[in-house]
Amino acid sequence: xxxxxxxxxCLQFPHTTEIVQWGADLCFKVDGKLFVVAAMExxxxxxxxxxxxxxxxxxxxxxxIIPAPYMARAQWVSLERLNALPxxxxxxxISESYRLVWERLPMKRRVELESGAAAGAKRPAVRKxxxxxxxxxxxxxxxxxxxxxxxxxxx
Numbered sequence: 273x274x275x276x277x278x279x280x281x282c283l284q285f286p287h288t289t290e291i292v293q294w295g296a297d298l299c300f301k302v303d304g305k306l307f308v309v310a311a312m313e314x315x316x317x318x319x320x321x322x323x324x325x326x327x328x329x330x331x332x333x334x335x336x337i338i339p340a341p342y343m344a345r346a347q348w349v350s351l352e353r354l355n356a357l358p359x360x361x362x363x364x365x366i367s368e369s370y371r372l373v374w375e376r377l378p379m380k381r382r383v384e385l386e387s388g389a390a391a392g393a394k395r396p397a398v399r400k401x402x403x404x405x406x407x408x409x410x411x412x413x414x415x416x417x418x419x420x421x422x423x424x425x426x427x
Contacts, residue, residue: 307370
């Protein structure tokens with residue numbers, strides 16, 4: 273598979289977005305979470321993806337497949353060449369990567385995405401105002417009394 277075929281395949285998954293990050297890395301995400309990264313500037317081009325712990329151990333024993341730099345602790349592998357895996361197996365691994373990331377999303381968020389309630393982006397966090405502490409409430413009352421007392425003296 274070449275990068276364009278990988279791109280088309282990744283974009284077939286529901287709720288997938290693509291973005292270029294970290295210089296020239298083509299990243300595929302579901303709800304903002306990475307599932308495939310293609311390094312565009314490296315020659316030969318590389319691709320990294322998430323896999324199960326079992327597949328991680330098995331794949332790392334194969335030639336031209338290494339633990340992904342910075343991501344190996346999360347069971348990501350990197351293919352040193354795009355043809356390090358047969359096309360069918362690469363498609364299966366990308367599909368598994370998508371599934372693993374999708375299943376880690378909170379159930380509520382998955383339901384929102386599937387129902388179309390989400391407009392493709394995460395909702396912004398809403399900050400609740402801090403409850404007034406007892407000390408600040410007492411200070412407010414004292415300030416109000418002081419103002420009313422001063423106003424009473426002026427009359």
